[in-house]
Amino acid sequence: MLRSVGQRSVTGSDEDPRVAELRTAVSRLRRELAVHPGEFPDRAVAEDELAALAAMAAYGTPEIPRLRRSLLLIAGAIGSVSALSRGLTDVRHAVELFGEPPRR
Numbered sequence: 001m002l003r004s005v006g007q008r009s010v011t012g013s014d015e016d017p018r019v020a021e022l023r024t025a026v027s028r029l030r031r032e033l034a035v036h037p038g039e040f041p042d043r044a045v046a047e048d049e050l051a052a053l054a055a056m057a058a059y060g061t062p063e064i065p066r067l068r069r070s071l072l073l074i075a076g077a078i079g080s081v082s083a084l085s086r087g088l089t090d091v092r093h094a095v096e097l098f099g100e101p102p103r104r
Contacts, residue, residue, distance in 0.1 A: 023057040029087035042077035
């Protein structure tokens with residue numbers, strides 16, 4: 001379930017719902033990647049960046065530039081693997097909950 005930026009969960013938890021959404025999406029994509037039978041050149045890059053995102057989500061509100069950098073690296077690493085596209089889309093949506101990228 002996606003929530004608006006800054007909206008808090010009504011479960012009584014003080015956790016930022018954006019962080020919870022990110023943690024869920026990253027966890028799902030990590031599981032999908034772990035069971036994906038195919039090998040591809042940048043698999044290790046995707047696994048490393050997903051681990052970095054999981055660590056950021058575990059320790060509070062992540063740095064937005066670092067989130068976006070990780071997302072780009074993951075997308076570049078697994079973007080052509082259609083079986084992982086839904087999970088990648090979910091991670092992208094979770095990162096977008098932290099705000100739009102600055103306009104140049």
